[in-house]
Amino acid sequence: MNLDMQWNDLVQEVTHVGAQGDSTQPITGIEYDSRRVRAGSVFVAMKGGSTDGNKFAEKAIASGAAGILTDSSVTFDHLIVYHPEIPILEVEHGRRALAQVSAAYFGHPERSLAATGITGTNGKTTTAFLVESLLNSAARTSILIGTIEYHVAGEVRPSIHTTPESRDVFELLAEGVYRGATELVTEVSSHALDQGRVASIPFDVAVFTNLTRDHLDYHQTMEKYYAAKRLLFDGTVYPAPRVAVINAHDERARQLAAAARRAGAEVRTYGIGQGDWRAVDHKLTPGGAAFTLETPAGSAKVTSRLAGEVNILNLLAAVAAAHARGLTFDQLVTAIPTLQPVPGRFQPVDAGQTFTVIVDYAHTDDALRNLTGLARQMLGGSDGRVITVFGCGGDRDRTKRPKMGAAAGEGSDIVIATSDNPRSEDPLGILAEIEPALRATGKPYIVEPDRAAAIHLAVSKAKPHDIVLIAGKGHEKEQILADRTIPFDDAEVARAALAELGQH
Ligand SMILES: CC(=O)N[C@H]1[C@@H](OP(=O)(O)OP(=O)(O)OC[C@H]2O[C@@H](n3ccc(=O)[nH]c3=O)[C@H](O)[C@@H]2O)O[C@H](CO)[C@@H](O)[C@@H]1O[C@H](C)C(=O)N[C@@H](C)C(=O)N[C@H](CCC(=O)O)C(=O)O
Numbered sequence: 001m002n003l004d005m006q007w008n009d010l011v012q013e014v015t016h017v018g019a020q021g022d023s024t025q026p027i028t029g030i031e032y033d034s035r036r037v038r039a040g041s042v043f044v045a046m047k048g049g050s051t052d053g054n055k056f057a058e059k060a061i062a063s064g065a066a067g068i069l070t071d072s073s074v075t076f077d078h079l080i081v082y083h084p085e086i087p088i089l090e091v092e093h094g095r096r097a098l099a100q101v102s103a104a105y106f107g108h109p110e111r112s113l114a115a116t117g118i119t120g121t122n123g124k125t126t127t128a129f130l131v132e133s134l135l136n137s138a139a140r141t142s143i144l145i146g147t148i149e150y151h152v153a154g155e156v157r158p159s160i161h162t163t164p165e166s167r168d169v170f171e172l173l174a175e176g177v178y179r180g181a182t183e184l185v186t187e188v189s190s191h192a193l194d195q196g197r198v199a200s201i202p203f204d205v206a207v208f209t210n211l212t213r214d215h216l217d218y219h220q221t222m223e224k225y226y227a228a229k230r231l232l233f234d235g236t237v238y239p240a241p242r243v244a245v246i247n248a249h250d251e252r253a254r255q256l257a258a259a260a261r262r263a264g265a266e267v268r269t270y271g272i273g274q275g276d277w278r279a280v281d282h283k284l285t286p287g288g289a290a291f292t293l294e295t296p297a298g299s300a301k302v303t304s305r306l307a308g309e310v311n312i313l314n315l316l317a318a319v320a321a322a323h324a325r326g327l328t329f330d331q332l333v334t335a336i337p338t339l340q341p342v343p344g345r346f347q348p349v350d351a352g353q354t355f356t357v358i359v360d361y362a363h364t365d366d367a368l369r370n371l372t373g374l375a376r377q378m379l380g381g382s383d384g385r386v387i388t389v390f391g392c393g394g395d396r397d398r399t400k401r402p403k404m405g406a407a408a409g410e411g412s413d414i415v416i417a418t419s420d421n422p423r424s425e426d427p428l429g430i431l432a433e434i435e436p437a438l439r440a441t442g443k444p445y446i447v448e449p450d451r452a453a454a455i456h457l458a459v460s461k462a463k464p465h466d467i468v469l470i471a472g473k474g475h476e477k478e479q480i481l482a483d484r485t486i487p488f489d490d491a492e493v494a495r496a497a498l499a500e501l502g503q504h
């Protein structure tokens, strides 16, 4: 961070429409939440979806704020009258101003980093992990920001948001640069693009994985959802990327590619049997996939430990992005077989058993259908069965329960319905709301509220070639029951169940 920064320096860095006062007082922090303001902090008061940060400007001043940035002319007019002692800036867009001021305060770490941003409804986390692994295989030092966790030059941190507020992003970047990072790989959610959480970060490479129905509670229409994603590519609000990597299978691919090209980006498309970066003659195996990688930089046969067609797409996206970041085709081909599945995203648990066990984060009916579909793809023509363990969260959308029951039954040969964070609800009550739809599918099922017992049961029922899917928790490490949060890791429980099976 810039320890010498004064208010008067900061003013130079922010686009503003009004200003009052000046100050040579050193600034000790930038905050967008009044509850985090300490003596010497600058408070950025911005309008939000559920409240208005401007309501808390007085509170921030009482906590010792050294200056205020506001996106409200009413607040600006009020403060210049009642707090003439505090320097104030009025800005047009609160979150973009937050990004500008944070970049400056944290010493412009973005200037020392090449950024790859990944957006899309599905595949962001997986693609981001793969890009980071490819860059690290070429001895680059990276920062990763995403849903599961953050990596700061090799150190793992818990994730707060898929894409945090710009202030928190810049703090991570500054730390990463200090520890030698030269690359940033970040998931960019549509919320982040809409709000400007990644404003002031120039993206060298931008990746678009896909667009399916989601987050309409926030964006309201698919057009607005797409428009938010397009912002990463079209140069209208943020600078256009140098290279745009786009999934050729998506129905928006052509229009997005055209928008990116118009903005001056080099476009690379990818796909299975289509696109400039493509997989041909692919085969799915229980251990992953094998295909010929055909690209403008060369062709080679490769094998991957990541299962399912969607992961071939994620891998192609990552390969095209890492090549844009300067890895050679040979470096990429050498690294591909070493890439590990992402924790909790179609993650195999292998203890040498004759069937497949997969842990996945799928916790919506769509995701569950996707997951059972991937398992069917993997079974191909074999006589293996799909055995699915799943549950539904308590104190959450109850309409999901019958939908999940139907999705599990329709996609599986055997279902074990269990608990998944029952929270304050009775686990048996939740299961009773799942059961009628599950029963209606006509598939054999068992209700076992104890999640560990359910996983043991599924593993004990598996025969050679079967696929056991453990859905819902993915990378999560806890189960929330009534007033307790207990450690719980699906992959570990599955490993214990496999070890027990091995002893019999
Ligand atoms: C819909 C959404 O994006 N909400 C985020 C947003 O809230 P908001 O704009 O409504 O802010 P607000 O609560 O109205 O507050 C306005 C301002 O007042 C401030 N405030 C508030 C209270 C107070 O006492 N003092 C104070 O200063 C707040 O810090 C904020 O600056 O800004 C808040 C502060 O950073 C976030 O905590 C909040 O995330 C909520 C909890 C959330 O659930 N966000 C999800 C939807 C999200 O962003 N998800 C995407 C991933 C989606 C995906 O792909 O799955 C993500 O990138 O994580």
Ligand SMILES: Nc1ncnc2c1ncn2[C@@H]1O[C@H](COP(=O)(O)OP(=O)(O)OP(=O)(O)O)[C@@H](O)[C@H]1O
Pocket (backbone or CB within 6 Å): 120, 121, 122, 123, 124, 125, 126, 127, 147, 162, 187, 209, 210, 310, 311, 313, 314, 345, 346, 360, 361, 362, 367, 370, 371
């Ligand atoms: N390229 C893809 N296309 C469609 N579905 C995918 C793709 N990649 C992954 N999936 C499915 O979406 C699930 C979530 O994958 P991933 O975590 O990589 O995506 P994400 O965009 O980060 O989503 P989330 O924010 O929910 O974590 C996977 O378990 C898989 O079932």
